[in-house]
Amino acid sequence: MANITLLDGSIGQELVNRSGDSATPFWSTTVMLDKPDLVAQVHADYFSSGATVATTNTYTALRERLKTGGLEDRLIELWDTAINAARDARDAHGFGRVAASIGPLFASYRPDICPPAEEAARLYAEVVEALSPRADFLLIETMSSIEQAEGALRAAKKGSLPVWLSFSVDDFDGTKLRSGEALSETVSLIERHAPEAVLINCSRPEAVSEAIAVISRFGIPFGAYANGFAHISEAFLEDAPTVDVLEQRSDLVPDSYAEFVMRWIDGGATIVGGCCEVGPAHIQEIAKKLIAAGHVIV
Numbered sequence: 001m002a003n004i005t006l007l008d009g010s011i012g013q014e015l016v017n018r019s020g021d022s023a024t025p026f027w028s029t030t031v032m033l034d035k036p037d038l039v040a041q042v043h044a045d046y047f048s049s050g051a052t053v054a055t056t057n058t059y060t061a062l063r064e065r066l067k068t069g070g071l072e073d074r075l076i077e078l079w080d081t082a083i084n085a086a087r088d089a090r091d092a093h094g095f096g097r098v099a100a101s102i103g104p105l106f107a108s109y110r111p112d113i114c115p116p117a118e119e120a121a122r123l124y125a126e127v128v129e130a131l132s133p134r135a136d137f138l139l140i141e142t143m144s145s146i147e148q149a150e151g152a153l154r155a156a157k158k159g160s161l162p163v164w165l166s167f168s169v170d171d172f173d174g175t176k177l178r179s180g181e182a183l184s185e186t187v188s189l190i191e192r193h194a195p196e197a198v199l200i201n202c203s204r205p206e207a208v209s210e211a212i213a214v215i216s217r218f219g220i221p222f223g224a225y226a227n228g229f230a231h232i233s234e235a236f237l238e239d240a241p242t243v244d245v246l247e248q249r250s251d252l253v254p255d256s257y258a259e260f261v262m263r264w265i266d267g268g269a270t271i272v273g274g275c276c277e278v279g280p281a282h283i284q285e286i287a288k289k290l291i292a293a294g295h296v297i298v
Contacts, residue, residue: 001294004265007099007225007273008046009283011057015042026069029060032081033074039081043089049280050287051273052096052297054086055139058131059103064123076130083134099164100135102127102152103142108202109168111145111179120151128159137162142202144168145179146189153193164271165190166199166225167211174203174210183214190218200224202275205252205260209267216268223269226260228252228277248277254285261286262293 012028015038019031032039043054060066061078071078083100090096105123106113114120128138138161143149149165156163167186170176175183190198198218200211205226215222228249261272274282290297 001296002265002270003298004290004295005053005223005271006051006283006287006290006297007053007223007271008043008051008055009225009274009278009280010227010276011042011055011101012059013276014279015039015057018042026060026066026071028057029066029069029071029078032057032078036081036085039085040089043086044092045280046283047089047093047096049284050290050297051283053099053273054090054096055099055101056086056131056135057082057101058127059101059141062103062105062123062127064105079127079130083131087134097136098134099137099139100131100161102131102138102140102156104144104148105151108142109144109178111148111177114145114148115151117147117150117154120148121154124152124155125158128155132159132161135161137164137196139164139166140195141166142168144177146177146181146186148179149186149189153189153195157193163193163195164197164199165193165195166201169200169203169207169211171204171207174200174207174212175214183211184217187218190220195220197221197223197271199271200226202227204229205257209260209263212264212267212269221270223271223273224261224264225273225275226257226278227275228257252277254282257282258285258289262289265290265293265295 015031016027018038019035066072086098138156140152168178198215200208208224208226
Protein backbone atom coordinates (compact mmCIF):
# COMPACT_ATOMS: atom_id res chain seq x y z
CA MET A 1 0.00 0.00 0.00
CA ALA A 2 1.16 3.55 -0.67
CA ASN A 3 0.92 7.10 0.61
CA ILE A 4 -1.13 9.01 -1.97
CA THR A 5 -1.44 12.77 -2.38
CA LEU A 6 -5.01 13.50 -3.46
CA LEU A 7 -5.25 16.72 -5.44
CA ASP A 8 -8.48 18.62 -5.94
CA GLY A 9 -10.37 18.80 -9.25
CA SER A 10 -11.46 21.57 -11.57
CA ILE A 11 -11.37 25.01 -9.98
CA GLY A 12 -12.20 27.56 -12.69
CA GLN A 13 -15.02 25.58 -14.29
CA GLU A 14 -16.44 24.62 -10.92
CA LEU A 15 -16.61 28.30 -10.03
CA VAL A 16 -18.42 29.21 -13.21
CA ASN A 17 -20.83 26.29 -12.90
CA ARG A 18 -21.77 27.48 -9.43
CA SER A 19 -21.93 31.14 -10.34
CA GLY A 20 -24.35 30.58 -13.21
CA ASP A 21 -22.39 33.00 -15.39
CA SER A 22 -21.94 32.49 -19.11
CA ALA A 23 -18.57 31.26 -20.34
CA THR A 24 -16.13 33.97 -21.47
CA PRO A 25 -12.41 33.89 -22.29
CA PHE A 26 -11.87 34.96 -18.66
CA TRP A 27 -14.48 32.69 -17.11
CA SER A 28 -12.26 31.53 -14.25
CA THR A 29 -10.94 35.00 -13.44
CA THR A 30 -13.83 37.45 -13.35
CA VAL A 31 -15.82 35.22 -11.00
CA MET A 32 -13.21 36.01 -8.33
CA LEU A 33 -14.03 39.69 -8.69
CA ASP A 34 -17.80 39.28 -8.86
CA LYS A 35 -18.35 36.42 -6.38
CA PRO A 36 -15.17 35.93 -4.34
CA ASP A 37 -16.88 33.90 -1.61
CA LEU A 38 -17.41 31.06 -4.09
CA VAL A 39 -13.67 30.46 -4.35
CA ALA A 40 -13.20 29.45 -0.71
CA GLN A 41 -16.36 27.33 -0.89
CA VAL A 42 -15.02 25.33 -3.83
CA HIS A 43 -11.77 24.67 -1.98
CA ALA A 44 -13.69 23.71 1.17
CA ASP A 45 -15.82 21.24 -0.77
CA TYR A 46 -12.74 19.56 -2.22
CA PHE A 47 -11.19 19.22 1.22
CA SER A 48 -14.46 17.74 2.48
CA SER A 49 -14.35 15.27 -0.41
CA GLY A 50 -10.95 13.99 0.66
CA ALA A 51 -8.44 16.19 -1.19
CA THR A 52 -5.31 17.22 0.67
CA VAL A 53 -4.22 20.00 -1.70
CA ALA A 54 -5.93 23.28 -2.58
CA THR A 55 -4.83 24.52 -6.00
CA THR A 56 -5.05 28.30 -6.27
CA ASN A 57 -7.31 29.77 -8.93
CA THR A 58 -4.37 31.54 -10.55
CA TYR A 59 -3.97 29.42 -13.69
CA THR A 60 -4.99 32.32 -15.95
CA ALA A 61 -4.11 35.15 -13.54
CA LEU A 62 -1.07 36.17 -15.56
CA ARG A 63 -0.29 39.70 -16.70
CA GLU A 64 0.05 38.76 -20.38
CA ARG A 65 -3.35 37.04 -20.38
CA LEU A 66 -5.16 39.74 -18.46
CA LYS A 67 -3.94 42.52 -20.75
CA THR A 68 -6.24 41.34 -23.53
CA GLY A 69 -9.26 41.51 -21.25
CA GLY A 70 -8.56 44.87 -19.67
CA LEU A 71 -7.98 43.23 -16.27
CA GLU A 72 -4.29 43.91 -15.87
CA ASP A 73 -4.86 46.52 -13.15
CA ARG A 74 -6.71 43.92 -11.03
CA LEU A 75 -3.85 41.43 -11.06
CA ILE A 76 -2.70 41.84 -7.46
CA GLU A 77 -6.30 41.76 -6.25
CA LEU A 78 -6.86 38.51 -8.16
CA TRP A 79 -3.73 36.91 -6.73
CA ASP A 80 -4.72 37.92 -3.20
CA THR A 81 -8.27 36.62 -3.58
CA ALA A 82 -7.10 33.32 -5.01
CA ILE A 83 -4.36 32.49 -2.58
CA ASN A 84 -6.22 33.73 0.50
CA ALA A 85 -9.21 31.56 -0.44
CA ALA A 86 -7.02 28.47 -0.71
CA ARG A 87 -5.20 29.20 2.55
CA ASP A 88 -8.41 29.99 4.44
CA ALA A 89 -10.02 26.73 3.29
CA ARG A 90 -6.89 24.79 4.22
CA ASP A 91 -6.76 26.39 7.66
CA ALA A 92 -10.46 25.79 8.28
CA HIS A 93 -10.03 22.14 7.31
CA GLY A 94 -7.13 21.79 9.71
CA PHE A 95 -4.52 20.33 7.36
CA GLY A 96 -3.45 20.19 3.73
CA ARG A 97 -1.21 22.09 1.37
CA VAL A 98 -1.63 25.02 -1.01
CA ALA A 99 -0.37 24.63 -4.57
CA ALA A 100 0.23 27.86 -6.46
CA SER A 101 -1.03 27.19 -9.98
CA ILE A 102 0.92 28.64 -12.91
CA GLY A 103 -0.46 28.00 -16.39
CA PRO A 104 0.60 28.83 -19.95
CA LEU A 105 1.33 32.50 -20.58
CA PHE A 106 -1.07 33.09 -23.47
CA ALA A 107 -3.36 30.12 -24.09
CA SER A 108 -3.74 26.48 -23.13
CA TYR A 109 -2.75 23.77 -25.63
CA ARG A 110 -1.02 26.37 -27.87
CA PRO A 111 2.73 25.79 -27.55
CA ASP A 112 3.09 27.33 -31.01
CA ILE A 113 2.47 30.80 -29.58
CA CYS A 114 4.56 30.54 -26.44
CA PRO A 115 7.56 32.89 -26.27
CA PRO A 116 11.16 31.63 -26.15
CA ALA A 117 12.22 30.26 -22.78
CA GLU A 118 14.33 33.28 -21.86
CA GLU A 119 11.44 35.69 -22.42
CA ALA A 120 8.93 33.36 -20.77
CA ALA A 121 11.11 33.13 -17.67
CA ARG A 122 11.12 36.91 -17.39
CA LEU A 123 7.33 37.08 -17.73
CA TYR A 124 6.75 34.28 -15.24
CA ALA A 125 9.08 35.79 -12.63
CA GLU A 126 6.37 38.17 -11.43
CA VAL A 127 3.80 35.53 -10.54
CA VAL A 128 6.42 33.25 -8.99
CA GLU A 129 7.56 36.08 -6.73
CA ALA A 130 3.99 37.03 -5.80
CA LEU A 131 2.65 33.58 -4.97
CA SER A 132 5.66 31.84 -3.46
CA PRO A 133 5.58 33.41 0.03
CA ARG A 134 2.03 32.15 0.65
CA ALA A 135 2.03 28.70 -0.96
CA ASP A 136 3.57 25.34 -0.12
CA PHE A 137 4.71 24.49 -3.63
CA LEU A 138 4.45 25.71 -7.22
CA LEU A 139 2.35 23.68 -9.66
CA ILE A 140 3.36 24.45 -13.23
CA GLU A 141 0.45 23.09 -15.26
CA THR A 142 -0.57 22.13 -18.79
CA MET A 143 2.85 22.57 -20.32
CA SER A 144 2.48 21.44 -23.92
CA SER A 145 6.04 21.67 -25.22
CA ILE A 146 9.56 21.36 -23.87
CA GLU A 147 10.29 25.03 -24.58
CA GLN A 148 7.15 26.10 -22.75
CA ALA A 149 8.12 24.09 -19.68
CA GLU A 150 11.69 25.37 -19.86
CA GLY A 151 10.59 28.98 -19.51
CA ALA A 152 8.36 28.32 -16.52
CA LEU A 153 10.96 26.18 -14.79
CA ARG A 154 13.65 28.83 -15.19
CA ALA A 155 11.44 31.33 -13.40
CA ALA A 156 10.46 28.85 -10.71
CA LYS A 157 14.08 28.08 -9.88
CA LYS A 158 14.54 31.68 -8.80
CA GLY A 159 12.10 31.04 -5.96
CA SER A 160 12.52 28.88 -2.89
CA LEU A 161 9.49 26.60 -3.20
CA PRO A 162 9.39 22.99 -4.37
CA VAL A 163 8.14 22.67 -7.95
CA TRP A 164 5.76 20.12 -9.47
CA LEU A 165 5.74 20.08 -13.26
CA SER A 166 2.73 18.90 -15.23
CA PHE A 167 2.51 18.24 -18.97
CA SER A 168 -0.52 18.02 -21.25
CA VAL A 169 -0.34 15.29 -23.88
CA ASP A 170 -2.00 14.56 -27.20
CA ASP A 171 -5.58 13.42 -26.67
CA PHE A 172 -5.11 10.30 -28.74
CA ASP A 173 -1.41 9.55 -28.24
CA GLY A 174 -0.25 9.95 -24.67
CA THR A 175 3.36 9.31 -25.61
CA LYS A 176 3.49 12.78 -27.23
CA LEU A 177 3.15 16.31 -25.92
CA ARG A 178 0.59 18.51 -27.67
CA SER A 179 3.54 20.02 -29.56
CA GLY A 180 4.17 16.63 -31.15
CA GLU A 181 7.42 16.13 -29.22
CA ALA A 182 7.92 12.77 -27.57
CA LEU A 183 7.09 12.85 -23.87
CA SER A 184 10.20 10.76 -23.28
CA GLU A 185 12.31 13.68 -24.54
CA THR A 186 11.35 15.73 -21.48
CA VAL A 187 13.63 13.61 -19.29
CA SER A 188 16.61 15.89 -19.95
CA LEU A 189 14.50 18.88 -18.85
CA ILE A 190 13.59 17.00 -15.67
CA GLU A 191 17.23 16.19 -14.99
CA ARG A 192 18.36 19.82 -15.48
CA HIS A 193 15.70 21.47 -13.33
CA ALA A 194 14.99 18.69 -10.83
CA PRO A 195 11.30 19.31 -10.00
CA GLU A 196 10.04 17.28 -7.05
CA ALA A 197 7.35 15.58 -9.16
CA VAL A 198 6.28 15.19 -12.75
CA LEU A 199 2.61 14.95 -13.68
CA ILE A 200 0.23 14.71 -16.61
CA ASN A 201 -2.87 16.92 -16.65
CA CYS A 202 -5.73 18.24 -18.77
CA SER A 203 -5.70 15.33 -21.19
CA ARG A 204 -8.13 12.45 -21.79
CA PRO A 205 -7.69 9.72 -19.14
CA GLU A 206 -6.97 7.16 -21.84
CA ALA A 207 -4.04 9.27 -23.07
CA VAL A 208 -2.94 9.84 -19.48
CA SER A 209 -2.67 6.09 -18.98
CA GLU A 210 -0.21 5.94 -21.89
CA ALA A 211 1.73 8.90 -20.52
CA ILE A 212 1.99 7.37 -17.06
CA ALA A 213 3.92 4.47 -18.55
CA VAL A 214 6.47 6.97 -19.90
CA ILE A 215 6.97 9.23 -16.88
CA SER A 216 7.12 6.27 -14.52
CA ARG A 217 10.64 5.70 -15.87
CA PHE A 218 11.91 9.19 -14.95
CA GLY A 219 12.94 8.22 -11.44
CA ILE A 220 10.98 10.86 -9.50
CA PRO A 221 7.49 10.88 -7.92
CA PHE A 222 4.79 11.06 -10.58
CA GLY A 223 1.06 11.18 -11.07
CA ALA A 224 -1.81 12.62 -13.07
CA TYR A 225 -5.08 14.53 -13.11
CA ALA A 226 -7.06 14.14 -16.31
CA ASN A 227 -9.90 16.15 -17.80
CA GLY A 228 -13.40 15.11 -18.77
CA PHE A 229 -13.50 16.47 -22.31
CA ALA A 230 -14.12 14.34 -25.39
CA HIS A 231 -11.10 16.08 -26.92
CA ILE A 232 -9.68 19.58 -27.37
CA SER A 233 -11.54 20.85 -30.42
CA GLU A 234 -10.19 23.09 -33.17
CA ALA A 235 -12.64 25.79 -32.07
CA PHE A 236 -10.96 25.94 -28.68
CA LEU A 237 -7.58 26.52 -30.31
CA GLU A 238 -8.75 29.77 -31.90
CA ASP A 239 -8.14 33.19 -30.35
CA ALA A 240 -10.14 34.00 -27.17
CA PRO A 241 -11.83 30.60 -26.81
CA THR A 242 -14.63 29.83 -24.37
CA VAL A 243 -15.01 26.50 -22.61
CA ASP A 244 -18.54 25.94 -23.91
CA VAL A 245 -17.11 24.87 -27.29
CA LEU A 246 -15.68 21.76 -25.63
CA GLU A 247 -17.79 18.62 -25.33
CA GLN A 248 -18.06 17.09 -21.89
CA ARG A 249 -17.98 13.30 -21.74
CA SER A 250 -21.12 11.70 -20.36
CA ASP A 251 -19.40 8.41 -19.57
CA LEU A 252 -16.80 9.82 -17.19
CA VAL A 253 -18.90 9.65 -14.03
CA PRO A 254 -17.16 9.54 -10.64
CA ASP A 255 -16.88 5.76 -10.53
CA SER A 256 -15.47 5.36 -14.04
CA TYR A 257 -12.99 8.20 -13.56
CA ALA A 258 -11.86 6.74 -10.25
CA GLU A 259 -11.19 3.42 -11.97
CA PHE A 260 -8.74 5.16 -14.29
CA VAL A 261 -7.06 6.76 -11.28
CA MET A 262 -6.69 3.45 -9.48
CA ARG A 263 -4.99 1.98 -12.53
CA TRP A 264 -2.50 4.87 -12.51
CA ILE A 265 -1.78 4.11 -8.87
CA ASP A 266 -1.28 0.46 -9.74
CA GLY A 267 1.34 1.76 -12.20
CA GLY A 268 3.19 3.57 -9.42
CA ALA A 269 1.54 7.01 -9.37
CA THR A 270 1.44 8.63 -5.94
CA ILE A 271 -0.16 11.99 -6.85
CA VAL A 272 -3.66 11.97 -8.36
CA GLY A 273 -6.68 14.22 -8.76
CA GLY A 274 -8.77 15.82 -11.47
CA CYS A 275 -8.72 18.64 -13.99
CA CYS A 276 -11.50 20.25 -16.08
CA GLU A 277 -14.95 18.63 -15.68
CA VAL A 278 -13.76 16.61 -12.68
CA GLY A 279 -15.55 17.83 -9.56
CA PRO A 280 -15.88 17.10 -5.84
CA ALA A 281 -17.98 13.97 -6.42
CA HIS A 282 -15.15 12.48 -8.49
CA ILE A 283 -12.58 13.30 -5.81
CA GLN A 284 -14.81 11.79 -3.14
CA GLU A 285 -15.09 8.55 -5.13
CA ILE A 286 -11.31 8.42 -5.57
CA ALA A 287 -10.86 8.90 -1.82
CA LYS A 288 -13.31 6.10 -1.11
CA LYS A 289 -11.51 3.69 -3.45
CA LEU A 290 -8.09 4.63 -2.06
CA ILE A 291 -9.16 3.92 1.49
CA ALA A 292 -10.85 0.68 0.51
CA ALA A 293 -7.64 -0.44 -1.19
CA GLY A 294 -5.63 0.26 1.95
CA HIS A 295 -3.80 3.33 0.71
CA VAL A 296 -3.11 6.31 2.99
CA ILE A 297 -4.16 9.75 1.74
CA VAL A 298 -1.52 12.29 2.70
